[in-house]
Amino acid sequence: MDIFLQQLVNGLTVGSIYALIALGYTMVYGILRLINFAHGDLAILGAFIGLTVITGLAGSGGAPANWIVIVAFVLAILVVAIAGVLLEFTAYRPLRDAHRLSAVVSALGASMFIQNGIMLIWSPQTLTFPEGIMPATTYNFGTVIISATQIFIVSVSFVLMLALYLYVNKTRFGTAIRAAAIDQDAARLMGINVNKVIVSVFILGPALGAIGGLFIGVYYRQAVFDMGWIYGLNAFIAAIIGGIGNIPGAMIGGLLLGLFSSLASGYISSTWQQAIVFGLLILILLVRPTGILGERVANKV
Amino acid sequence: MKLSVNRNIGAVLWIAGLLVPLVASNSWISILSMFAIYAVVALSTDVVLGRAGMYDMGHAVYFGVGAYVTAILNVQYGVPILWTMPIAVVVAALVGMILAAPVVKLRGDYLLVATIGFNEIFRMILINDVGGVTGGPDGIFGIGVPSVFGYSIGSQEGLFILNWLLLGIALVLMNNLEKSRLGRVFRYLKEDELAATTLGVNARYYKILAFALGAGMAGAAGTLFATQLATVSPSAFVFMESVTLFAIVIVGGQASIPGVLLGTVLMFVVPQVFRELAEYRYLVFGLAMIVVMVLRPQGIWPRRNRPE
Amino acid sequence: MVKLRIVLATAALSLGMAGVAVADSVTFGVQAPITGQYANEGQGMEKAVKLVAKQLNEAGGLLGKEVKVVSCDDEGKATQAALCGRDLANQEVFAVIGSYTSGATAASQPVLDRANILQTSDGTAEQLTQKGYNLFFRNAPPNSAEAEFTGDYLVNVKKYERIAIIKDHSSFAKGLGEATAAAIEKQGGNIIFDGFITAGSQDYRSILTKIKSENPDIIYFSGYYSDGGLIRAQQASLAIDADFVGGDANQNVKFAEIAGKAAEGSVIINVPAPANLPYPEAKQFLKDYEEAYGESPPSIFTLTNTDGMRAIVQAVQETKSFDPETVADYLHGLRDFPGFTGPLGFDDKGERLGSAFQAFEIQADNTYKTIYPQQ
Numbered sequence: 009m010d011i012f013l014q015q016l017v018n019g020l021t022v023g024s025i026y027a028l029i030a031l032g033y034t035m036v037y038g039i040l041r042l043i044n045f046a047h048g049d050l051a052i053l054g055a056f057i058g059l060t061v062i063t064g065l066a067g068s069g070g071a072p073a074n075w076i077v078i079v080a081f082v083l084a085i086l087v088v089a090i091a092g093v094l095l096e097f098t099a100y101r102p103l104r105d106a107h108r109l110s111a112v113v114s115a116l117g118a119s120m121f122i123q124n125g126i127m128l129i130w131s132p133q134t135l136t137f138p139e140g141i142m143p144a145t146t147y148n149f150g151t152v153i154i155s156a157t158q159i160f161i162v163s164v165s166f167v168l169m170l171a172l173y174l175y176v177n178k179t180r181f182g183t184a185i186r187a188a189a190i191d192q193d194a195a196r197l198m199g200i201n202v203n204k205v206i207v208s209v210f211i212l213g214p215a216l217g218a219i220g221g222l223f224i225g226v227y228y229r230q231a232v233f234d235m236g237w238i239y240g241l242n243a244f245i246a247a248i249i250g251g252i253g254n255i256p257g258a259m260i261g262g263l264l265l266g267l268f269s270s271l272a273s274g275y276i277s278s279t280w281q282q283a284i285v286f287g288l289l290i291l292i293l294l295v296r297p298t299g300i301l302g303e304r305v306a307n308k309v
Numbered sequence: 310m311k312l313s314v315n316r317n318i319g320a321v322l323w324i325a326g327l328l329v330p331l332v333a334s335n336s337w338i339s340i341l342s343m344f345a346i347y348a349v350v351a352l353s354t355d356v357v358l359g360r361a362g363m364y365d366m367g368h369a370v371y372f373g374v375g376a377y378v379t380a381i382l383n384v385q386y387g388v389p390i391l392w393t394m395p396i397a398v399v400v401a402a403l404v405g406m407i408l409a410a411p412v413v414k415l416r417g418d419y420l421l422v423a424t425i426g427f428n429e430i431f432r433m434i435l436i437n438d439v440g441g442v443t444g445g446p447d448g449i450f451g452i453g454v455p456s457v458f459g460y461s462i463g464s465q466e467g468l469f470i471l472n473w474l475l476l477g478i479a480l481v482l483m484n485n486l487e488k489s490r491l492g493r494v495f496r497y498l499k500e501d502e503l504a505a506t507t508l509g510v511n512a513r514y515y516k517i518l519a520f521a522l523g524a525g526m527a528g529a530a531g532t533l534f535a536t537q538l539a540t541v542s543p544s545a546f547v548f549m550e551s552v553t554l555f556a557i558v559i560v561g562g563q564a565s566i567p568g569v570l571l572g573t574v575l576m577f578v579v580p581q582v583f584r585e586l587a588e589y590r591y592l593v594f595g596l597a598m599i600v601v602m603v604l605r606p607q608g609i610w611p612r613r614n615r616p617e
Numbered sequence: 618m619v620k621l622r623i624v625l626a627t628a629a630l631s632l633g634m635a636g637v638a639v640a641d642s643v644t645f646g647v648q649a650p651i652t653g654q655y656a657n658e659g660q661g662m663e664k665a666v667k668l669v670a671k672q673l674n675e676a677g678g679l680l681g682k683e684v685k686v687v688s689c690d691d692e693g694k695a696t697q698a699a700l701c702g703r704d705l706a707n708q709e710v711f712a713v714i715g716s717y718t719s720g721a722t723a724a725s726q727p728v729l730d731r732a733n734i735l736q737t738s739d740g741t742a743e744q745l746t747q748k749g750y751n752l753f754f755r756n757a758p759p760n761s762a763e764a765e766f767t768g769d770y771l772v773n774v775k776k777y778e779r780i781a782i783i784k785d786h787s788s789f790a791k792g793l794g795e796a797t798a799a800a801i802e803k804q805g806g807n808i809i810f811d812g813f814i815t816a817g818s819q820d821y822r823s824i825l826t827k828i829k830s831e832n833p834d835i836i837y838f839s840g841y842y843s844d845g846g847l848i849r850a851q852q853a854s855l856a857i858d859a860d861f862v863g864g865d866a867n868q869n870v871k872f873a874e875i876a877g878k879a880a881e882g883s884v885i886i887n888v889p890a891p892a893n894l895p896y897p898e899a900k901q902f903l904k905d906y907e908e909a910y911g912e913s914p915p916s917i918f919t920l921t922n923t924d925g926m927r928a929i930v931q932a933v934q935e936t937k938s939f940d941p942e943t944v945a946d947y948l949h950g951l952r953d954f955p956g957f958t959g960p961l962g963f964d965d966k967g968e969r970l971g972s973a974f975q976a977f978e979i980q981a982d983n984t985y986k987t988i989y990p991q992q
Contacts, residue, residue, distance in 0.1 A: 011830045014855070018822040043418065099599045106606035108417070109364070113559045116552050117598025124592040132588075132652040134843060139877045146856065151829075153856050228819050228847065229877060235819075237548075241425070248422060273823030279786065279813045281823070283433035286426040293426075294411055297419050335707045436815065438786055445786035446816070447720025448695045451727060451748070463731075538703070540724040542695030588652075 010151045015274040016267065021158045021227065023266020024165035028220030029243035030250070030258040031172065032213030038189035038253035039209055042100065042111050046118035047217060048240015050092055053122065054084040054218025055225035055235070056130050059137055071140025084218045091122075092214030093207055119236070127233040137229040161223045168216060169259045176255055185209065189253060242269075245289045251299025260300060315567065319480065326473055330466035338465050340578055342537065345472035346530045348573045349479045352566070353526035354554040356483075359563035359612075360492065361519035362499025364417050367424030368554050370408070370431045371524035373546030374401045375531020377435070380449040380541040381442050390455035394532040401528025402521045409520035413513060428548045435543040448542025452535050463536075472533050479526060483566055495519060496564075553577075560601050562608030571610050642683040643939065645670060645926065646705035646734075648715025648725055650693035654817055654843050657871055658717040661919040663688050664910050666714050669926055672905070679933060691716055695724040702728035710734060711939060714926050717918060719745060719789040726750050733941050737925030739918040741865065742792045746966040752945050754967045756925035757918060758888065758974070760793040763865055766974040767886050768800025771835065771862065774989055781810040781833035781859070783824070783848065785840040790816075793864050794839035809833060814848075816840060821848050822855060829857045839864040842916075846875025853879035862886065862976070869916040873983040883979045888958060888972050890917055890985045899957035917958060924956035928963075 029051045036044045061080040066072035099118045103111040142157040176182035187195040188205045196202050224239065225231045242265060250261025268288065273281040292299065329341055354368040375397035382388040382396065412423040438445040454463025455471060462471060486492040494515050497505040506512050535541050557576050562568025575597075580590050601609065647666050649659035663686075670684040678684060687708055689701035698716055702725030705713055712735035716722045719740035729736050730750045738745070739757040746755055771777050780801060784794030791813075798811060809831045814821055825848070828836065836852060836859050838845050845867035852861065853876075863872070865887035873880035889895075891903055891914055899920065906914055914920060931954060932947040933939060952962040952970070962970040977985040 011826055014826045014829075015823060018820075018826065022820060041418070043421070099603070102603045103606060106602075109559050109563075110602045110606035112421075113556050114599045114602040116556060117595040117602070120591050120595030121599065122595075124589075124595060127652075128588060128592060133656045134654075134871070134875070136871075136874045136877075144878075146854070148856075153854070155854055229850070230819065230847070230875065238818075241429075241548075244422075248419075252418075270823050274827050277812075278821075278824040278827075279437050279815045280433065282815070282818070283430050283437075286429045286433075290412075290423055290426045290430075293415060293419055293423050297415060336704075339703055339707060436786055437813070438791075445788060445791060446695075447718075447723060447788040450695070450723045538696065538699035538724075539727040540695050540699040542720070542724065544692075544694035545696035 011274070012271075013149075013152045015270045017152060017154050017158060019267035019270030020263065021161050021266070022270065023246075023263040024162050025220045025223050025227070025262075026239070026243045026246045026265050027169060027259045027262025028165055028216045028223070029239060030247040030262045031169075031255065032217040033240075033244050034247040034250070034252055034255060034258040035185075035209045035213045037247070038255075039185070039192070039206055040100065040104075040111075041108070043115065043244070044095075044100075044213075045112070045115040045240070046095060046099075046122055047213065048238075048243065049119050049122040049126070049236035050088050050095070050214045051217030051221035051239065051243075052224070052231070052233070052236035053091060053126060054088045054221035055231040056126055056135075056233075057084040057087050057218070058222040058225055059135060059231050060130075062141065063138065066138070072138060077141055081219065081222055084222050085215045088218035088221075089211045089215045092210040096206065096210040119240075123233060123236055126236075130231075130233065132233065134230050134232045137225050137231070139229070141226050157227055161227060164219075165223075168219065172212070172216070173256060173259075181205075181208070242285065245285060248289060249292050249299055251301040254299065254301045257299055257301035264300075316484065319566070323473075323477055323480065327470065329473075330469050335465055338469050342465070342469040342472050344573060344578050345469075345476040346534050346537065347577045348476055348570055349530040350527050351554055351557045351561075351569050351573045352479050352483050353523045353530070355558045355564060355569050356486070356495075356523040356526065357519050358555065359558045359565070359569070360486070360499065361495040361516060363413065363516060363519065364421035365424050365520075365523070365551075366421050366548075366555050367408075367426075367428040367431075367551050368523065368527060369546045369548075369550035370427055371401045371405055371527035372531045372534070372550070373431060373435070373541075373543075374404050374524075375528030376535040376541045376546070377443065377449070377531075378528070379532040379535040380444075380452050383452050383535075384449055385442065390453060390532065390536050391457065394529055397528045397532045398525045399528075401531065402525035405520040405522075405524025406517055409517045413516040413520070424551070425548060428546075428551050432543050432547050435546070444542070446543060448540055450540040452539045452541070454539075455536055468533070468537055472537070475529060475533055479530075480566065482526070487566075491515075491518075556598055560598060560608060562611040565608065565610055565612035568608050568610035568612065572608075641681075642685050643679055644685045644687055644708065644710045646708065646710035646713040646715070647686060647688040648691055648698065648701045648705060648713050648721070649688065650717055650721065651688065651690035653692040653694070655693045655717055655841065657869060657915045658918060659690070659693070661915040662714060662717060662922050665906065665914060665919045665923045666926055668902075668906060668909055669923060669930075671909075673930065679930060680937060680939070689715075691721045691725070693718050693721055695720050698722070698724035699728060701725055705729070706732035706734060711941075712736065712926075712929050714738075714922050716740065717922075718787065719792075720787055723788065726753060735929055735941050735944060737922065737929065739921045739925075740789065742788045743796075744788075744792075746968045750967070752941055754925060754928070754948055754963050755969050756921040756928075756961075757865075758969055758972050760789070760796050763886060763974055764793060764796030764800045767797045767837070767862070767864070768804050768806070770886065770976055770989060771837065772801055772804035772806035775835070775860075777835040777860070778807055779809045779831065779833045779835070780806055781828045781831065781836045782808060783812060783814055783828075783836065783838045783840070785814050785816040785844065787816060787840070789866065790840040790864070794837075797837065797839060797864070814840070814844060816844050819847060821851050825852055825855050825857060829855060833857070833859045835860040835862060837862045837864075838867065841866045842869035842872040843875065846872045846880070849876040849883050850879045860884065868918075870913070870983075871915070873979055880979050880983065881981050884976050884988070885979070885985070886974060886976050888917055888921075889975055889987070890977065891920055893977070893985060893987060894920070894957065894959075896955070896957060896959075898955060902957055920957045924958050924961055927956065928954055928961055 032047045058080040065076045099114045145156045184200045246261035246265040247258045250257030272284040357365040378397040379393040382393045435443045557572035561572025649662040651659040691698035691701045698721035719742035722738040722740040735752045737754045741760045861883045863885045868887040932944040954961040959972045976989040977987045
């Protein structure tokens with residue numbers, strides 16, 4: 009039983025990270041029907057920016073002070089959000105009226121560009137985060153170990169998800185976002201500035217992704233330039249499982265995916281973990297393609 | 310009128326290509342040899358993506374199936390290379406059919422995601438050395454060279470001619486597909502599946518057929534790829550490769566033979582030539598993909614619409 | 618479209634002409650993972666080879682010819698490695714130092730052998746010397762030797778009672794892990810877990826949690842440093858109270874960096890680390906390397922590869938020939954050549970003769986201390 013709980017703890021932590029990144033995919037897809045392949049790389053960019061800030065301000069010896077970590081997060085969010093908006097303007101906006109696949113290729117190109125930009129700017133090698141960013145304390149519940157880092161990641165993620173949920177469902181602008189996701193043209197007719205909605209989605213999504221990326225850096229103490237691809241893919245699967253285009257769906261999908269992959273790895277096999285996740289994806293696509301919470305994307309009949 | 314001129318130029322170019330081993334350096338023979346293989350795979354992707362209009366971002370799987378079938382048969386069981394090719398084609402086509410059958414009903418983006426999933430599962434089957442035959446991340450090495458009537462064709466020049474021949478066959482096939490009834494059915498399905506169905510077209514059957522055809526072609530290229538490198542390993546068939554094939558078709562021009570060939574040149578030949586700029590390769594690629602799509606969303610050499 | 622063809626044809630001709638070799642130089646090729654998971658090692662190899670070439674040129678070249686170096690990045694992947702082999706063969710290099718991983722080495726062996734090019738690599742998977750490639754020379758001791766030492770160390774010396782083994786699927790790690798498991802069983806040891814990870818997947822907590830439930834007293838990892846460091850760190854975060862012993866590919870400065878505080882107390886089995894080499898020539902080379910590049914070599918494999926190159930150079934100088942067969946014959950008879958990593962020789966299969974394994978423990982300041990056999 010303790011093993012099960014431990015796997016749950018592990019899974020929940022990873023799942024929270026997936027959820028944060030998945031939100032970016034789902035929001036963009038909801039409005040633009042576009043799979044933003046570059047989103048995973050934007051999220052990872054957050055990890056790199058954070059690393060640079062932390063080592064820049066604190067030097068590489070000793071544990072960085074708390075305020076430095078906070079500054080790292082803030083700067084990571086800012087830079088990545090700006091990058092997200094730039095991405096929208098250069099790679100997606102010009103292709104709004106073109107064939108869908110052109111935008112897909114553009115997104116793939118953007119992903120390659122960002123990933124390799126990171127490689128060239130930082131390093132092709134794995135970069136290590138200094139120790140002591142999070143207190144090293146752990147809490148024991150029987151033989152289940154929960155670290156302070158895990159608690160930090162899970163709790164902050166939940167707060168952010170709750171905040172986003174409230175924003176999208178209870179505020180005026182949030183309603184505008186939901187309206188645009190349901191039907192862009194109708195929203196426009198109702199006087200909603202759809203372009204503003206799109207820009208805001210490209211701010212919120214990447215911002216949350218950046219936080220997720222920096223969490224990855226802090227949790228594993230590593231940043232590699234090609235991390236974006238695998239985290240992005242998993243987060244994307246999470247969004248699909250929850251229902252692409254559906255914000256609570258992405259949150260639930262992320263958590264479920266984290267739990268599922270942790271349990272699969274622990275109880276079935278570690279090396280087949282990814283394959284099992286993809287198997288789950290295909291199963292969902294065949295049985296209930298609209299995901300657990302059903303997609304909120306209206307179909308053209 | 311323009312069309313037959315194009316086809317004639319194509320034929321002339323192909324014949325000129327046969328002379329390459331006589332005039333070019335070893336480096337160039339290697340590069341063009343690989344180009345021929347990748348061009349065949351790209352054309353096979355076009356069958357599914359460009360012509361039948363299905364979002365296939367997992368086409369490298371079939372390429373890999375062909376390559377691994379050849380590798381396993383040749384290395385474990387000593388089957389001569391050229392005999393493995395028909396088997397590779399059939400197995401790849403079967404895999405294509407089996408994978409396609411459950412997912413062809415999915416709408417655009419969902420099909421895309423499913424094919425990405427196939428790619429990953431395939432990669433994992435290879436990496437985890439399933440059944441002890443797939444060789445793990447280091448793959449299978451020691452693949453032999455093809456031989457005809459006892460004469461080994463293992464030299465660079467010999468392999469080039471083989472690859473170029475396969476390319477020629479592929480081009481003829483694509484041409485016939487263009488003109489045939491099957492090609493027309495694919496076009497109808499792509500344009501408007503609903504209308505096609507109301508006209509009595511069995512959409513499911515033709516969609517699976519498209520996958521089978523595209524997969525079989527890729528499998529044949531896989532055989533030659535395996536013998537060319539004497540090694541197969543998972544890294545040649547990962548998602549990135551499928552993405553590249555996908556991009557070739559869209560950037561080059563969907564359902565356009567010269568477009569797909571041009572796309573292959575840009576995506577495979579150019580980086581080989583500019584090896585020294587290795588680090589910047591993908592950066593430039595990515596940028597180029599964005600720029601080309603923004604400036605010319607229909608592809609560099611799009612298909613010319615012709616009267617039916 | 619016609620223009621493009623003309624451009625391509627012109628480019629083809631000019632590149633073709635550029636491929637003509639200059640007769641008064643000899644080119645060494647480096648095939649290594651210069652980018653990718655093992656970039657550290659690949660770049661170390663490249664730097665070391667270039668340094669040796671520079672030193673040779675300063676002393677008048679090799680048999681009077683200028684020594685040039687070209688590299689090819691195989692990213693640690695077999696397909697790229699095969700392409701690199703083809704590429705280096707096309708550039709008509711004299712010998713190839715490469716690659717770091719057994720898989721990448723195996724992929725380029727056939728091509729290089731067909732092109733009559735000498736090759737030396739640190740890859741330790743058994744099959745590299747079993748395929749009759751006359752021009753191939755392994756410069757690090759094979760997995761089988763290490764497995765025997767490890768089995769003896771774990772069972773007889775440390776007397777562990779519950780051994781957990783983790784491997785990855787690469788031909789090297791799988792080979793080493795399986796050989797070690799067999800050696801442990803031969804010594805009567807008790808293996809309570811034997812499983813795989815997928816190299817590069819970062820999160821190993823699930824499999825470690827599973828291992829934890831089996832109460833191991835030691836975790837043996839036969840894979841590479843980039844994963845070993847993470848496993849060690851995550852083992853500590855899960856409070857698994859077991860020793861960590863890593864196979865030779867864990868020996869790299871990055872292991873300690875990645876494992877952080879948990880690195881201390883980890884044990885690695887390998888031939889001696891660069892800093893612990895007793896030989897004066899080795900110490901001199903380490904100094905030269907640091908002077909040239911501002912850092913020490915990442916691992917002992919940088920030096921074994923250097924030794925491979927130096928052995929080839931020695932063979933050329935002694936036989937006064939660049940003929941690959943002649944050089945190979947000399948190398949097959951080489952005994953007790955003073956390598957940086959110890960006395961170096963090759964048997965008739967190209968297997969390295971003579972070197973001693975050690976178990977060393979990482980100290981608090983990230984240096985290695987040999988704990989067995991006692992110095």
